[in-house]
Amino acid sequence: MKRVAVLISGRGSNLGSLIDAADSSYKIILVISNIDGAAGLERARAAGIPTTVVPHAGKTREVFDAEVDQVLRAADAELVVLAGFMRILSDGFVRGWEGRLINIHPSLLPAYKGIKVHERVIEAKESKSGASVHFVVPELDAGPVIAQASVPVHPSDTPQMLADRVLAVEHNLYPEALKLLASGKVKLQSGLAVFA
Ligand code: GRF
Numbered sequence: 001m002k003r004v005a006v007l008i009s010g011r012g013s014n015l016g017s018l019i020d021a022a023d024s025s026y027k028i029i030l031v032i033s034n035i036d037g038a039a040g041l042e043r044a045r046a047a048g049i050p051t052t053v054v055p056h057a058g059k060t061r062e063v064f065d066a067e068v069d070q071v072l073r074a075a076d077a078e079l080v081v082l083a084g085f086m087r088i089l090s091d092g093f094v095r096g097w098e099g100r101l102i103n104i105h106p107s108l109l110p111a112y113k114g115i116k117v118h119e120r121v122i123e124a125k126e127s128k129s130g131a132s133v134h135f136v137v138p139e140l141d142a143g144p145v146i147a148q149a150s151v152p153v154h155p156s157d158t159p160q161m162l163a164d165r166v167l168a169v170e171h172n173l174y175p176e177a178l179k180l181l182a183s184g185k186v187k188l189q190s191g192l193a194v195f196a
Pocket of ligand 1: 010011012013014015040083084085104105106131167170
């Protein structure tokens, strides 16, 4: 059973789905937030999971990341899951957790990296969007994809409507992808996601 730490900044609905879906392949042993009062922290506490707040204000990226790294290592975390964590991590941190660090992004990567995804998808009149779970590499949202799920985009969609539709599939996708990683069914090898 892999010891998993989840990093959040906000409401933590993905954290909630990861907590609810935990099986014998992983256990969430710690939730870290850079924001004190993030709603997701309450979800963790309600489930009896230890939480730590590491504020980022007034720190360089390297100092903040080193603090997070220390908390993760002190807790013996084996895998690190980003779930609505709104900080870019330094190359050093990412390299230190290479192959053991994953993120979920609300688009069908490699399309629509970065922010304001749903606005851009609607603007481009796409008929399909979705969510991707990927290994984190130093380049933003560019890591090898582990799993994806798609949703239709309707001409009448607002960004919020599309965001809600994508979020609903994220809640099944993220636990599924984490289970693949935790049970050794997918690995990062020479920059590729390799499936057993
Ligand atoms: C999700 O849409 C995820 O794709 C993005 O941030 C959002 C987090 O939502 N990375 P929540 O905090 O898990 O509810």
